[in-house]
Amino acid sequence: MTDRHGADRVREDTHGVEHGFPHREAVRASLTALYRRLGATGVDRYPTSVTAADVALSPGEDPLLGATRVAGALVRHLRLPEARVVVSFRAMEHAAAVELAAGPEYSVELNARFRGRPRDIGAALAHEITHILLHRLDLGFPDGERNEILTDVVTAYLGTGWLLLDAFRQDGAESQKLGYLTPEEFGWVLARRAERFAEDPSPWFTGAAAYEAWRRGRAEAERELRLPPLAAAGWTARRRYAHDRRLGRPAPGAPYAFDGAVPATAVTFPCPACHQRLRLPTGRHLRARCRLCGTVLDCAT
Numbered sequence: 001m002t003d004r005h006g007a008d009r010v011r012e013d014t015h016g017v018e019h020g021f022p023h024r025e026a027v028r029a030s031l032t033a034l035y036r037r038l039g040a041t042g043v044d045r046y047p048t049s050v051t052a053a054d055v056a057l058s059p060g061e062d063p064l065l066g067a068t069r070v071a072g073a074l075v076r077h078l079r080l081p082e083a084r085v086v087v088s089f090r091a092m093e094h095a096a097a098v099e100l101a102a103g104p105e106y107s108v109e110l111n112a113r114f115r116g117r118p119r120d121i122g123a124a125l126a127h128e129i130t131h132i133l134l135h136r137l138d139l140g141f142p143d144g145e146r147n148e149i150l151t152d153v154v155t156a157y158l159g160t161g162w163l164l165l166d167a168f169r170q171d172g173a174e175s176q177k178l179g180y181l182t183p184e185e186f187g188w189v190l191a192r193r194a195e196r197f198a199e200d201p202s203p204w205f206t207g208a209a210a211y212e213a214w215r216r217g218r219a220e221a222e223r224e225l226r227l228p229p230l231a232a233a234g235w236t237a238r239r240r241y242a243h244d245r246r247l248g249r250p251a252p253g254a255p256y257a258f259d260g261a262v263p264a265t266a267v268t269f270p271c272p273a274c275h276q277r278l279r280l281p282t283g284r285h286l287r288a289r290c291r292l293c294g295t296v297l298d299c300a301t
Helices: 024-043 063-077 112-116 118-137 144-157 162-166 183-197 208-224 235-247
Strands: 007-010 085-090 096-099 106-111 175-178 257-259 266-270 277-281 285-289 296-300
Touching: 024 144, 024 183, 063 085, 063 112, 063 118, 085 112, 085 118, 096 118, 106 112, 106 118, 112 118, 118 144, 118 162, 118 175, 144 162, 144 183, 162 183, 162 208, 183 208, 277 285
Parallel strands: 085 106
Antiparallel strands: 007 096, 096 106, 257 266, 266 277, 285 296
């Protein structure tokens, strides 16, 4: 959320954690917006994720000094100009907040509870420092919640958001989730990143709940890679697609739409990598290259 002073806050949920993919369209739109702003070359400047060693506090390390050090590591990872990030702790409703002033310094406030939970300091800072990046890129949505979803998506896709998923814990002793995406949506974005950079984040998760959310998000991302008109679609899906193409109209809920006569002469569908819509002639087996993200797709239209 954003107040009139320009402070953006990361949400912390300790009860009633939402699951599944309720923000599906907003997440996809966020990924498309990131590619439109940075381009494929800009996104590819983030080939590796931040490491746990760079963002973890050492045993006995002073929380304020450690948080300041971690903030610097995140600033460097996100390729922000070397500007000082002033970190402080205070009692507050949300997990963290950042003051988006003109710079060159930025002020990040962390909930005072993090003094006793140093393992999650990196996660809270990752979201807030991504707000700084988006502010500098002038990338955002008018709606406050969609803007927070954009921030979570960019945090995950550019290599620091695995920290937010790792902060998810749900068991008899503790329940916590940071950020605006569901755990499974974080897993989905991380899976999209993994596809592009051949990166496996699974060893980084320290809890069973985070790993399970990653697994479910990855399964959904893999399912989307088998939807027609992609050639990897299964026999039943391909048969349904062929039937729809002959009629010139998609079945309800289909991921594609048709143009032209009956049978249809062109199909439009979202790129499974960046969700920019593509338009191809029908009735062919061809390889198509997405103009936005550069992904090459094997299609049977």
